[in-house]
Every structure is written in C-alpha cells, then in structure tokens.
Amino acid sequence: VILQNFKVDFAYPVYFTDSFFDREKNKEDIFAKCGIERGSKFLFVIDSNVVSANAQLTSLIEKYFELSQYEMAGEVVVIPGGESSKNNFDHVNKILTAIDQHKIDRHSYIVAIGGGAVLDAAGFAAAIAHRGIRHLRFPTTVLSQNDSGVGVKNGINYFGKKNFLGTFAPPFAVINDYSFLKTLSDRDFRCGISEAIKVGLIKDKTFFEFIESNAEKLNHRDEEVTRQLIFRCAEIHVQHNASGDPFEQGNSRPLDYGHWSAHKLEQLSGFNIRHGEAVAMGMCLDAVYANKKGLLSDHELMRVVLLMKKLQFKLFFPEMDLKSGIQNKLLSGLQEFREHLGGELTIMLIEKIGKGIEVHEVEEKLMLEAIVTMKKGTDN
C-alpha cells in the first residue's frame, strides 16, 4: 500500500466597499490589492435583476475596464436572477460557452455579480471549467453578502433537487459592494436578516441582542446598522469555515440551523417563498420543537418569535399543511436533508440563545405538534 497525504491551503479576502465600478466615486483599486496581474482577462456574469435595477452598471463596468490595466473578455453574460438561474443547466452552459469562446483560462477571472442563486450557478460553471477558473464574487443582496457569498459552496438544482450538482470551491476574492443593497426591494432586504439571526442564535448571543435592539432600524433599512450586521455575520461565517470542516467531510453542518424545513418549504412553494423567509420560519419551527423537547426555555423561545415578528417575518405558510398520504410534506424535508449530506441525520437545534446543540434524531410526532403550534400563531 502507498499512502497519499497532502494539505491544500486556501485563502481569500472579503472586501467591503461602495460603488466599486464607479471610478468617480471610488478610486480604490481592489483588483490590484487582490494581486491580480496586469493584462488579466475578466469574464462577467450578471444577475438579470441586478442589470434591471442598476441601469448604468454595464456601461460603468465597460468604462472601468477601458481605464484599467485589465481586459474585459466579450459581452457581459446575463442570467436570470433568483432560483430559476439554478433550475436549468442551460444557464451554466451559457457561461461555459462564453468561457470557451473567449478563451478564459485558469489564470483569467470569472466575475459573478448577483444574488446567491446566480453566484451559485456561476460559481459552479467556474469550478468545473478547466478544473477551476479563478472566481470573483460580488454578492448583491444582504443574504449573499453576509452568508452564501462569503462561503465556499456552489451548486445548481438537478432532477428537481436543490443543489444536486455542485462543488466546494473557494473564490479568489469576495467584494461586498454596499451600493447594490440600495436597489433591493424591502422583501429582499429583509430576507438577508434571517441568516444573521441564525448565526446569533447558534453562536453569538451578543450579535442576537444587537439585532434585537436594532430591529426597528433594520425595518427602516438603516445603513449603519445594516453595514454592521453584514460585517459581523460575514465574519462569523468566515471564522466558522476556518476552524471547522469547510468541505463538509464529516456529518455535521452547524450553520444549517433551521434549514431542513426551509429547503423543503422553498421547494413546496415552487420557490415563491424566498430562502430568507423560509429560514426565518425554519428557525422558529425548530425553536418551538426544542422548547417542546425541553431544550429551550419558554422565555428564550418568546424572544426568538418576537424578533421574527418585529422584523415582519411570516411564520406559517399553507405549504406547511400539505400532506402526501399520512405524511406531512414538510417533514419529508428531514429525510432529504439527511440524504444530501449523507450518513447519520444531524440537525442543529438551540438550547439557549447563542448556543447550538446537535441532535441525531427528530421525534416526528413532536415536530408535527410544533407545526400545529406555528399554525396557531406560535403562541405556546
């Protein structure tokens, strides 16, 4: 037997900036700070929603490149925003075709600008072309700036299953440009707060309390509070990946608190319910369940529920009532969640605010009761 063993070092920066491509407002050369060499080629993939909301973006990018030491390869590739970008291999194929046509190689850059779904699809294309092309991400939503955009995963849906195809592929750099957030709808803005609440609930009580005391300001999209929220949430994600199991070789996914039911709810709604909305519901559902199991106190459960209500998250959806035979459809999300990761079921719950706990079993009867409680208005 010969034993192979090696370590691979991954490193990337997450920058926080404003109006990146508008040279009149922003003179900072982040590309150079990232160590990108003169003459490097860039291919752009942009979310159609971002293009619609930022009419000047494409021309600003073109102007940026005219004045820069870099080369822009071909036209911007626009792919549909939202989950539909992940539901069709054709979008990935469109990116791959541009990579081929413009001879984008492993020392070139694919820049994706968009929400989490578009970043996932573009990241997947970048990861599989030539065994991985350098990839720069500009997340454009609160959710992607503080959560998925700073992480190492990509993926698309296949066979109707969420993230059935994907890889772990660290980006070359992440650039969180605040100006994109100004064009978000209130609904999309709010969606990004869920994942921040999540890391507070499982890891950082102080951060949870920061959100609690700033809920009203967040409802008014206060810029300073939002910037702090995103920075701290991104920071916790980065620290988590650095100290944990970034490529998920083990069983556990501690950051997936509230996600087993959220993924299923999104799917049951035909992706009309957004990820952040579904996660807010999923976290409450698992908090209600943890309370019924005797893990979480009544008082702390009420704090969780109240914060969600203050932030105007909906906590019950008709899809949660759907049944197939004798089985509530939401509950089949538990099995699908286990299958995606494989191995033993591992679900993160909270035993108090700021402290997660992993369990390997869920009492279905009690979970059904939790769903009923949610329906009654989460007032157990």
Added chain:
Amino acid sequence: VILQNFKVDFAYPVYFTDSFFDREKNKEDIFAKCGIERGSKFLFVIDSNVVSANAQLTSLIEKYFELSQYEMAGEVVVIPGGESSKNNFDHVNKILTAIDQHKIDRHSYIVAIGGGAVLDAAGFAAAIAHRGIRHLRFPTTVLSQNDSGVGVKNGINYFGKKNFLGTFAPPFAVINDYSFLKTLSDRDFRCGISEAIKVGLIKDKTFFEFIESNAEKLNHRDEEVTRQLIFRCAEIHVQHNASGDPFEQGNSRPLDYGHWSAHKLEQLSGFNIRHGEAVAMGMCLDAVYANKKGLLSDHELMRVVLLMKKLQFKLFFPEMDLKSGIQNKLLSGLQEFREHLGGELTIMLIEKIGKGIEVHEVEEKLMLEAIVTMKKGTDN
C-alpha cells in the same frame, strides 16, 4: 477586509492486490481496511471493455456483496470504454441518474472500474453530485494503475476540447488489481509503459534504467517486472503530488512532459491513437527539440529513442504532417496546452535522463525541424 484562510487535509491509500472480487482467491478485506462502515452503499460504474474481457466480473461483484457487510445499490452502470466515455455528457448523466435513483449520498461510495477515460468520467460525476460523493477507483489498465488512476484529477471533453470540464477531487481509495491487466491487448499493455518512462526521464534515472534493462521482459509482459514498474511509477506520482501543487494552482505541470503534442495528436487522430502511444511520440519529439536546443546530449537522446523503438512505439504519425494555412496542426497544441492551464506557457523538457527542466518559450521553427527529424526516422 476579512481574510479567510484554511487548510484542507486530503489522504487516501493506493492498494495493490489481485482478483479482488473473487472471494475464493482473495480473502483480504480491503474495504474494511479503508475504514468503510458496515451497511455502506456502493454504486458500481464499469467500463464496457472490462465487462467484455471479464465475463464473470458482474456476477463476482454481486456474490461479493451478498456475502459482505455492505450493500450494492442497483444494477451496475456500464459506460463505453475508451475516450468515447468522455466525449458525451450523456454518460455522466447516466451515472448522475443512478446516483439520484439509488439515493447515493455523500457517505455512500461510487466504485469505478475501468481504464483512465472511464475513471475520469465516473470521477467527474462523483465529484459534482451532492458536492462530492466518496469515490473508489479500480484502474484496469497499466496506464491508469501507474498514472491517472492514482492522481486527483477527473474530467470529460466538452466543446470538442480535452478535459474542458473537470475538477480536482482526491479519491477515497485506489485499488490496483493486477488480474485486470491480464486481459489487456498487447497494444493497451504497451501504452501504460510510456508514463513510466516519463517519470523516469524527468525524475528518476534509476527507474529509467530499470525500464531500459527490462524492455525485452516488458515486451513479453513479464508479471514481476510489470508489478515493479507499476508500483514504482505510482509511488513517484503520489510523492510528486504530496510535495507539489496537487490542485495546480500555479503555472507548472511537471508531469506533463511530452503531453502538449500528445494531447493534440490524440485529437487530430480522432482518438484512434491512444494516449500512451501519443505520449511516447511526444516525449521523443520534445527530446529531439531539447537536443536541437543544445539541452540534451546526442547520446542521451539516442537512449530515449532506442528505448521507445525497443518497446515498439511508433514515433511518427501522418497527423503530424497536417497543416492549416501556414501552421502545422500539431504545433497548435502548444497554444491549447497553455490555454488549458492558463497563464504563461510552461513546458517541461529534459536536460538529461532523470532531470526535467521547465521552459517558457518554444521556438516554433526549431520544433518544426524536430517534427521533420521525427519523420526521417528520428536519426539526427
């Protein structure tokens, strides 16, 4: 700015065994030695050439699983042997469909049995499903047992380009079963020797001399010499990956000696010329070029050429004469080679037997002369 930084540890064993699935001949439980848990699920992907040459294989595998503590998921997936397995996304899709249907998760195993091309296609499917399913490889050719099968790459051809899609994904384990080699044609057997000569030429003079002095035995497929050849060649590959840049983040691909023209020659022949045959030619061509550049002595060049001839490798093919406009088609392989890896052109040459040297420029005129020399019988 937040800086993300983490290391990921990769480890896998390469076993050498015989008649693995034949419980009467082989009682060793390598799956258990690999640490595979009781009850784990296995999906098999097998090369059609291996199925044809080993009529009993499928029933032996089924019997193996009946008596084992593991579970075999569904029917064996058979995909066409040779490069055609990589030329069509449908084959990857067939594997993905089986993964979906049999609920193969990240703690299940995809076992691929076959030559390098089938391992590449199956490895790619395993790497992108659920962001990476554990993958066991049984390389069945000399070439895959001593070279590609023990490495970390997978890939398929796309847009007519070799390995346009692929990832770096270390296998869970590699099992080199000698019994498969007995069914190879002489042509396929010989093909595997090229990569061994290659590592000798660039890294290990003693190994080159071992091949030189055993050339006659290799022509007669002497088992003991073949086992030594495969073991040492696999060992050098493993050591190389452990000490180098296994995910090729830099510019250099030191193990690709002779490969820029080999890849192109395979493509120009519609993959009628095998990889090992093309590499034998490619190494000689680059040795002739190195000699013309004054890098490699006449004496050492003659040793290289004589060994190739002794092993009955063909050193000139009509495809090497093809022209498009004023450009010899083989030479366009240089540009494609650079593009795949990206960045500066980096070509490995040899300055003496056992010592490679990287160059970043190729004089096209001199390379054309080298092609002419090869045509004249490599007797400069």
